[in-house]
Amino acid sequence: MHLAEFNIGTLKYDWDDPRVADFQNNLDRVYDIARRSPGYIWHMENEDMEAAQADAGGPLGGNPRTASTLSVWQDVDSLRHFVFQTAHKRFYDRKAEWYDLDGQGTRLVMWWVTDGHIPTIGQAMERFHHLKNHGTSNHAFGWDHVS
Numbered sequence: 001m002h003l004a005e006f007n008i009g010t011l012k013y014d015w016d017d018p019r020v021a022d023f024q025n026n027l028d029r030v031y032d033i034a035r036r037s038p039g040y041i042w043h044m045e046n047e048d049m050e051a052a053q054a055d056a057g058g059p060l061g062g063n064p065r066t067a068s069t070l071s072v073w074q075d076v077d078s079l080r081h082f083v084f085q086t087a088h089k090r091f092y093d094r095k096a097e098w099y100d101l102d103g104q105g106t107r108l109v110m111w112w113v114t115d116g117h118i119p120t121i122g123q124a125m126e127r128f129h130h131l132k133n134h135g136t137s138n139h140a141f142g143w144d145h146v147s
Helices: 018-025 027-036 046-054 076-085 088-092 121-134
Strands: 002-010 040-043 066-073 108-113
Touching (some): 002 076, 027 040, 027 088, 046 066, 066 076, 108 121
Antiparallel strands (some): 002 066
């Protein structure tokens, strides 16, 4: 089994606002680090994610300030290393500059997928809502479940 992860948040400012520029200008850099990280398998590319975020009738609701990531990793340790022990952490530590954290609550969900399975945004949102509505389980979980 591999680990799928989906995170979602709402930016404080529009994507073209200069206050979000450092975040936006480093997305490709962070994705490149992910691709080179041990245990990385796949992530939804920018163009596909942007289309999913902009789709008003889609699972993400079309909020123009949505920022999200969907990826698959070999295991929890691989994802944990990328998130907390690479340059990604410098941006993760700055999330309060860019994201409207008030009232957002759950922002990350993880779940196990069979080897070779590429999750969809619909599947990710189903797991996200399951975690939000029912709490941690083997079906949908956060860092607390794997720590």
